[in-house]
Amino acid sequence: MDNKELWQQILLKLNGIVRHDQFITWFADTAVLRIDEETLVVGVPTQFAHSWLEKNYGTAILECAQEVVPQLTQVSFVVDAGLANKDDSRTISLDEVTPSSKKIRKLPKKQEIKVTGDTTSVIFNSKYTLNNFIVGKHNRLVHAACMAVASNPGAQWNPLFIYGGVGLGKTHLLQGTGRAILRNFRDKAIVYFTAERFLNEVVDAIKKYNAQDFKSRYRSVDCLIVDDIQLLADKDRTQEEFFHLFNELYNANKQIIISSDRPPKELAGIEERLKSRFEMGMVAEVHFPDYETRLAILQNKCAQHEALIAPEVLDFIASNVHHSIRELEGVLTQAVAQMNLTSTTPTIRSVGTLLKRLVPTSQPLIGVTDEQIAAQPSVRSADDIISIVADYYRLPSDHIKGGLRKREIMIPRQICMFLIYEILGHSYDTIGDYFSGRNHTTVLHSCNKIKQRLNKDKKLLQDLHALKKEMGM
Ligand code: ADP
Ligand code: MG
Numbered sequence: 383m384d385n386k387e388l389w390q391q392i393l394l395k396l397n398g399i400v401r402h403d404q405f406i407t408w409f410a411d412t413a414v415l416r417i418d419e420e421t422l423v424v425g426v427p428t429q430f431a432h433s434w435l436e437k438n439y440g441t442a443i444l445e446c447a448q449e450v451v452p453q454l455t456q457v458s459f460v461v462d463a464g465l466a467n468k469d470d471s472r473t474i475s476l477d478e479v480t481p482s483s484k485k486i487r488k489l490p491k492k493q494e495i496k497v498t499g500d501t502t503s504v505i506f507n508s509k510y511t512l513n514n515f516i517v518g519k520h521n522r523l524v525h526a527a528c529m530a531v532a533s534n535p536g537a538q539w540n541p542l543f544i545y546g547g548v549g550l551g552k553t554h555l556l557q558g559t560g561r562a563i564l565r566n567f568r569d570k571a572i573v574y575f576t577a578e579r580f581l582n583e584v585v586d587a588i589k590k591y592n593a594q595d596f597k598s599r600y601r602s603v604d605c606l607i608v609d610d611i612q613l614l615a616d617k618d619r620t621q622e623e624f625f626h627l628f629n630e631l632y633n634a635n636k637q638i639i640i641s642s643d644r645p646p647k648e649l650a651g652i653e654e655r656l657k658s659r660f661e662m663g664m665v666a667e668v669h670f671p672d673y674e675t676r677l678a679i680l681q682n683k684c685a686q687h688e689a690l691i692a693p694e695v696l697d698f699i700a701s702n703v704h705h706s707i708r709e710l711e712g713v714l715t716q717a718v719a720q721m722n723l724t725s726t727t728p729t730i731r732s733v734g735t736l737l738k739r740l741v742p743t744s745q746p747l748i749g750v751t752d753e754q755i756a757a758q759p760s761v762r763s764a765d766d767i768i769s770i771v772a773d774y775y776r777l778p779s780d781h782i783k784g785g786l787r788k789r790e791i792m793i794p795r796q797i798c799m800f801l802i803y804e805i806l807g808h809s810y811d812t813i814g815d816y817f818s819g820r821n822h823t824t825v826l827h828s829c830n831k832i833k834q835r836l837n838k839d840k841k842l843l844q845d846l847h848a849l850k851k852e853m854g855m
Contacts, residue, residue, distance in 0.1 A: 386474055388450060389414040389424075393479040395446035400439060401516075403682045406476055408435055411465045411840065413472040420455040422447050427466035428844065430693045432459045438674065466841035506564075506574065510557040516682060518675030521551065524666040528555050532562035535570070535605055535637035539664035541628075545642045546668035549706025552641040553609055555668070559639060560607050570604040577613035584620045596623065601630055605637040611660075612642050615651030625656055632659070671707070676700040679707060680714055689718045690837060691728055692847040698730045701748045702737055709741050716740060726804050727836060727846055729855050731755055760854035764802045764816045770852050771798045774845070783817050796828040797846065803829050805853065 383391075389412070397405055411427040412435075424443065426432050435443070436459050444457045465473055512532060517525045524544055531542050542559075544552050560572050575583070587596035600606065606627070614621055631638055642649060645667070646660040671679070677700040684691055695717070703710045716736050717728040726732070734750045746752070761767050765779075772779040775794045782795050795817065802813050803825075810822035810829075817825075835842050 385414040385416065386472065390474055390479060391450045392443065392446045393476070395449060396442060397479050399442050399446070401678070403685055404678055406685070407681045408439070410476055411473055413465055415460060415462070417451070417454070420453055422454050422457045424457060424459050425462040425465050425472070426459050427463060427841070428693065429461050432461050435459060463841070466844070468839065506557045506561045510554040510561070512558040512562050514682065515551065515554055515558055516675055516679045518671045518678070520669040520671045520675065524555065524668055527664050527666050528559040531637060531639065532559050533566060535563050535567070536635040540632065541638035541640055541660060541663040543640050543642065543646060543660045543663065543665045544668060545645050545665070547643065547670070547706065549708030550668040550670060551707060552668055556607050556609050556639055556641055560605065563605055563637070571602065572605040572607065573600060573603045574607040575609065577608055577610045580608055580624065581614065581617055581620045584623050588619070597627060597630070600627055603631065603636065605639070606631055607639045609641050610643070611640050612644065612649055615649065621653050621656060625653070628656070628659060670705060673700055676703065676710055679710060683711060683714050687718045689721065690840065690843050691717065692843055694847060695728050695730055695733055698733060698749050703741060704743065704745070712740055713737055727843060729847065729850050731855055757854055759805055761805060764806065764808065764813070767801050767805065767853065768798050768816070771801070771849060774849055785818055796832050797849070799825050799828045800832040801849065805855065
């Protein structure tokens with residue numbers, strides 16, 4: 383077996399253990415370089431991948447490797463930037479080790495469900511599924527509870543009461559669970575209410591017909607989901623209706639799932655008899671996730687947006703959001719929007735500016751200073767940019783400006799044009815003049831080439847990021 387076949391076998395095993403999004407992020411461009419006695423030497427494209435894999439998957443890689451080559455006792459990682467080249471012959475395509483069911487699919491459309499008779503249908507947001515909820519240490523319990531309820535509703539964990547701060551995934555879990563129950567049991571009727579909508583339904587029922595009707599409408603439901611129950615505080619009549627519905631469903635072994643911003647005991651303005659019922663089943667808290675989970679959420683989002691963002695930038699976002707996943711996603715969404723609108727790749731500086739605007743806190747940002755954010759780029763002229771790119775690729779500036787058509791020179795030249803356009807905003811004609819009088823269509827073509835390649839070439843993305851950093855961007 384050669385190194386490639388060996389790595390392929392190990393990856394096949396790892397793919398069953400490592401989450402798919404993590405797998406495609408961290409195992410791309412890796413290879414087995416050699417076996418040194420009892421050590422498997424794995425080549426990785428960046429220092430970042432090195433630390434991440436070592437820290438998170440070292441043991442898993444060793445265990446899978448031992449299944450293939452039992453005498454191995456260690457794994458060591460070596461950074462080899464050449465692996466990031468698309469045509470490096472040592473790496474294998476991850477498609478070869480990914481079952482087709484796991485290949486990234488677009489999420490299905492909105493789903494509408496008819497409940498009993500003419501009762502309004504429930505609309506679950508297709509964004510929220512239990513499968514795309516990223517599980518880390520902090521939320522393993524609550525996720526497991528949701529999975530258990532989804533496969534066996536109305537049994538052990540009833541009611542399921544989920545509480546925690548804003549933007550930590552409660553709605554996601556509630557909707558994901560509802561959707562999963564529906565998938566597992568096609569004939570079950572499920573109703574999802576925000577507490578606000580529940581309130582309106584009760585008020586409507588009282589106005590239009592009578593509360594009895596209201597009850598019979600929902601009595602036949604198999605699973606009742608109420609989001610943000612704290613909003614029923616001091617709404618006595620609604621609480622009363624809810625209490626009766628709750629009892630009826632509970633006694634019939636129908637599943638009830640509730641979310642709240644605080645634990646049952648601390649719900650002010652909610653009747654005691656309701657609070658004690660909320661505590662009868664499973665009470666689980668959602669917490670703010672740790673760094674690794676935040677990073678995984680960001681990577682997952684990038685995959686959904688089909689956006690490539692430099693690992694340092696993702697790390698920067700994950701390190702600087704401290705309270706809510708909604709904020710985490712918000713920053714990423716804005717960064718992606720900016721990227722698409724302006725065809726520029728996000729940098730720590732540009733994301734730092736976004737963060738300061740979107741997530742104002744008194745805490746200083748980790749990884750960038752206010753001065754760096756406020757500073758003007760250190761490059762002022764095309765020559766500044768050409769000389770930084772030339773140094774980076776160890777080429778003389780004259781070669782870049784000149785007419786040689788060798789690949790090692792053409793790509794840095796295209797990068798120069800792209801960056802001059804992006805940073806200094808010069809016209810294509812002017813840019814052409816810096817490069818021995820090339821015409822503007824050549825420059826336009828070069829800039830487009832870089833943009834296109836950025837979508838698939840991680841090495842280029844990292845190079846550009848490093849270059850921009852040097853240019854004070
Ligand atoms: P809450 O209802 O607690 O205020 P949401 O369920 O609306 O929070 O979550 C806010 C956003 O964060 C949603 O877009 C949700 O998909 C996302 N989110 C929260 N937790 C996770 C997670 N563990 N994995 C993936 N996305 C998450
Ligand atoms: Mg919510």
